[in-house]
């Protein structure tokens with residue numbers, strides 16, 4: 001045990017006998033009718049609170065904010081965000097700028113503090129880059145005296161969309177398994193391999209096939225990200241990297257290469273990569289491995305060996321490869337919108353609860369259909385705007401600060417939250433909890449999968465359900481949500497911490513979970529309109545959204561006022577169990 005569990009102390013979930021037991025504390029609390037008076041009391045209160053570990057506000061004291069959260073208001077805010085006016089809110093469009101400006105204007109109206117500087121209050125800008133490979137990029141392999149096997153771009157290979165321009169580099173290839181160095185999982189594909197000046201040939205994703213999600217879950221790292229693999233190879237001294245695509249994926253055709261389809265990356269992140277990186281088809285990977293002294297191996301056999309034993313099977317290859325990459329690039333502006341409700345406690349205000357939702361969505365399709373993104377994530381963004389008002393409604397302010405963050409570029413790969421985690425306006429080591437709202441407006445609806453024992457989810461059975469993902473890393477958070485939910489009465493589920501869909505790393509909370517911050521993701525589940533133009537405001541369950549935001553309001557008060565913050569727990573004991581099957 002790390003330290004003592006502090007019982008949730010809202011009157012919404014405190015039984016009468018418990019209330020009586022902490023009567024002395026409550027008597028003092030009731031004096032906190034206004035912020036100045038409360039601040040005056042805190043000097044003498046602090047000692048008592050630290051001794052007892054109990055801190056409380058009564059529901060009555062914060063009920064005005066609670067009742068501000070109403071479905072009618074949510075409906076009009078959400079309808080506006082998911083309207084034609086914002087045209088699908090795609091990053092890089094004028095409407096994305098308009099969305100950010102609208103959110104900032106609400107934060108300003110609610111009197112939130114800006115910590116992003118004076119240039120554009122509340123707006124944290126970040127630069128994204130898109131790169132389209134040029135036709136002069138080349139990859140070839142020296143086979144026999146002077147003879148080269150030249151790979152075909154758009155068929156055998158494609159430069160990675162985040163790679164640097166590179167003059168021709170020449171290096172002997174090494175097969176470096178999955179290209180992963182994971183000390184906490186006691187797994188290293190690069191161990192005992194001479195990497196200096198070599199070209200690493202690596203497989204995509206994680207070892208172990210269907211067990212791969214365990215790697216995310218237990219390590220909280222992006223080991224499967226090709227860019228991470230390239231940076232890992234670079235750190236080991238490699239001169240270049242060839243990432244082999246999975247056997248069921250083909251290299252994108254040259255005709256599909258344009259800025260409309262190009263992947264975006266954070267400029268600050270890709271600038272660190274200096275070695276050329278390419279993707280190659282699995283068939284090409286087979287050729288690279290087979291045309292080698294170690295010809296008794298096939299790529300498939302090597303992969304099977306790693307997957308079955310969950311141990312590296314790296315080896316030097318005989319052949320020399322030549323790589324040259326060249327790109328056309330475009331810069332795109334991303335924007336996070338961040339507003340702070342300063343805490344009222346002179347000491348605890350230095351800590352914060354971070355609540356996020358993403359304001360971007362997918363824009364307009366080539367045939368001019370608007371992706372309205374009502375659930376994804378106008379619902380969560382509406383939540384932020386309504387919370388900004390709710391926390392200003394009553395006479396009290398929470399002890400800790402509350403940071404509201406509307407992330408940009410989530411749909412492009414959590415890029416806004418990634419940028420924030422690298423450049424926080426409120427220190428991460430003082431961020432005690434992160435709560436992400438992404439798709440909180442619908443009733444889960446999906447076909448079942450009998451093979452996995454998953455029942456069909458029907459709209460009419462899920463009018464009151466909310467999933468909370470990430471609580472495996474903080475059982476404290478789960479208990480606080482459960483306790484506060486005694487007033488809101490939602491059906492809470494915790495089924496998405498692991499599983500094939502990998503939900504835990506599919507929204508912005510992931511960037512904070514990776515940093516060891518207790519983080520949860522509130523989510524009402526998938527539905528047939530997910531990432532379709534039909535995700536519209538008329539399909540939202542506003543009554544449920546009201547309950548969700550009221551639950552969040554109560555839980556945030558609880559988190560902000562408790563003396564002891566929630567604990568982060570790496571699920572090691574379970575990981576150790578899984579370790580018998582894992583590397």
Ligand SMILES: [Zn+2]
Pocket residue numbers: 376411531
């Ligand atoms: Zn989405």
